[in-house]
Amino acid sequence: MIVGGGTAGWMTAAGLSHVFRNSGISIELVESDQIGTIGVGEATLPHLRFFNERLGIDEAEFMARTSATFKLGIEFRDWARIGDAYVHPFGDYGRDLRKVAFHHYWLRAHQAGREGRIDSFSLPVMMCEAARFGMPSADPRSVMSSFSYAYQLDASRYAAFLREYAEARGVIRTEGKVVDCALTAEGGLVDFLRLEDGRTVTGDLYIDCSGFRGLVIEQALKTGFEDWTEFLPCDRAIAVPSRMTVENVPYTRATAREAGWQWRIPLQHRVGNGYVYCSRFTSDERAREVLMSNLEGEALADGKVIRFGAGKRKAQWVKNCVAIGLSSGFLEPLESTSIYLIQAGITALAELLPTRDMREADIGEFNRVMDLEYERVRDFLILHYHATERDDTPFWDYVRTMPIPDSLAYKMELFRKTGTVVQYKDGLFLHPSWIAVYLGQRVVPERYDPRADGVSEVDLARMLSEMKSMISGAVDALPTHEDFLRQYCPPEMA
Amino acid sequence: MTQGTASHDILIVGDTIEAWLAAACLARMLRKTSRQVSILPSPQSAGTPGVVALPPAMAELHADLSFDERNLLRFCRGSFRLGTDFKGWQGDDSSFVLSHGEPVSSPGEGALHHYWVHAGGKGGDYSAYIVEALLAAEGRFAHSEPGAAGEPAPIHYGYHLQAEEYRQYLKRAALHYGAALVAGDVDRVETAVGGGMLDRITLRDGQAVAAALHVDATGEGHLAGQLGGGGWTERGVGPFTHFATGSGATGPLGLETVIASETSLVVDVPTTGEGGRTVMTTGPGGIAPLRTGQRTPWTGNSVSIGASACRLLPFGCASMSVALAGIGKLAGLVPDDGAMAIASQEYNRGMGMALARLRDEQEMHLALAAQPWALPAERMSPENQRRLEQFRSRGRVVTFDDEALTAAEWAALMIGHGALPERIDPLAQALPQADAVSRLAALREFAAGKAARYPMQKDYLAAAGVLAPALGEGVA
Incomplete structure (x- = not known):
């Protein structure tokens, strides 16, 4: 039983109806036309492509129906200093050489005054600046394989699109406003939901997609909220x-x-x-x-x-209720993570969906995975605010000097001293993302990896020059973003 | 540092395999930089094992060092390693091969093991879906499938090498890449005031040496043991307290065998030379005490690698995986003076995770054994307990940062020891059981057909000239 429509509710319904087709699991979604949705996250991350692909959604049709455009990254203006601008791209910088990350070679040349910004070595950044677009290549030898892309879309239309998809696959939509959540006397499990007109709806597992209110996870089950506004004060x-x-x-x-x-x-x-x-x-x-x-x-x-308030629910899965979307937590849309976190919740739930019974082992694993996702996104967001030189307004002076989590302080110190990006397997943002934001926010390493000295100055200069030429040549050969959209997914396709 | 002491940038101390491997890697990596890598091969290694098992990642490292694989195998009288045969672990005559490979495919969208469980005992041996496991059991090998259409999938392999020859090989490589040899024997190690930093190492001839960074590859922690905070923590992996080593391994080339009994583990590693046998016992039946444990690897200006940092039970690729993790992480964090503190912090953080995951692998074997010495599951790490709980609960393979095994290898390990999921992926469950059984049979046939096209490893090595005598051959 999915409680609430909107982006989270219909993504969950669509995802689960696809994964559990032919499994005998019935999915019902209850929502009310009276309640508006937040329409969270018009900008997305590349992961959404894989979600849509797994559902078998035709990309061009989806883009036309949601008025979507392509997204190669996020441009940040005036963050470290007024007048600064940088792009956090969905792609790599240059190419690693002899197992040494590219940014160390760039840093060596930069410190010697022979290279300017690292952006020239990022194909997606250059595509952004030229407002051009082309599809990435699957051939790892092609420079066009060095980036990915996401979408900028109308989230309300996306929810409607997925509703159509889910209903066609057997998801039952029940119109009604949930006014009460009844718990069982023994165990305090969610028993049924009462609707405004007196009807009741029930399920084995309740997925709370009711938004900030957390109708089931919070109002009924009193799960509690972990407040992160100390680090992310925008509200x-x-x-x-x-x-x-x-x-x-x-x-x-x-x-x-x-x-x-x-x-x-x-x-x-x-x-x-x-x-x-x-x-x-x-x-x-x-x-x-x-x-x-x-x-x-x-x-x-x-x-x-x-x-809103930044933070997350103390647990995303409690008893027979799983929270997905804004009911599970909120992190401001600075890095377009809202839809990603919905997707992560759906993926974890699909892998851990109870069959005959609800096991603590599954619940614990779901909460572990989602906690990790939230915490690693949190640190990345705080970096944008804290790594600033701005003190021109009380807000910027506060975030510049506020205490930050130890985990982030450690990551920043390591990068500043050695140019090393902390590695982890799980979690959203990988090396290139951290490098983009560190450098964009003027967190520049004091030293580069000594192995980068293993290339002669002449060879390094030639290598960097060839990379830049290859990237600029690739960009020049691409159509404009507008032309690509007109040809690929014109509005009349919708 | 005391005046009158010869100073070095990076000084590796030890005469072990990991000492020379570190010297070769760091010297090659830094050869065109201003950093000099030096090695003081002391104390002389007395405990070099007869053979070493190298994990697949070593093939990549050897390539970085421009090693000629045939030359290496010929010189070290080695063979390609494909996996380990675990015999007797369940207290009966059952066995299974844990290989470095992955299943050829799956009957559906979920992982193979869900369908295999769904087949309810009609899926044959789990290892029958993994080409590397089939090759290992039959003693076959080639780098890829002979005569395969299109681009053939590569075989995942490591090496079994005669240890002394490998040490010599690495020594030549290290010197070839410019590691400076510091002659002498360590007499004493002195620390600076406070005990947190190495001040100098005095040699028996009275000379003294020191470095910005010392690498303790002595195998016994001769440097680290002198530093405050560098103490050794005994942490036994199971009840094995003594061990003995010898030669004379049996079994197919490429396949290590670990035979369990109520009181011992016998590890056979075949090579094209004498091979090696290690016996671990639960009491003093072995000759030498078996120490397992670890220390905080980087303290002050000294970093421990290999057995100086961590000792696990001598089976699988444990010792070389420890060495490889240490050298790999050190390569990315060679600091200058201003970054020593944060570099050591990051190294210790990363190594802490890497060593924990290597220990997890061994502890899982021991916990799933049906032997008197089996490790109680609750004594495993919390991560391993979660891994086993999740797998048993629903076949989910949980992995963490710095894993030594892939998800498929973990599944094969747990299934091999008889840990089966109670529930499976609903996607697999939705497939009628008869369909799962027939699709699995087709996959087994497919894998077996592929395996049958590979030559015997001995023939493959002979054809490559690896079995020819090696006289005075060099490196690279």
């Missing part, structure tokens, strides 16, 4: 769509503002905008003023204030 957002007035670019933009940051997400038919801010440092009125004065095109709505 409000205003979202406003605007008319598209400039060329459509294949990236999301996050611009630092006086008490937070503003997003810009270009879709095919409009631009999604929003201001994530901290209410301790600015008012709702001032935030709205900042957002509206920084729109590129005409606003298409007034925008309402959304309140």
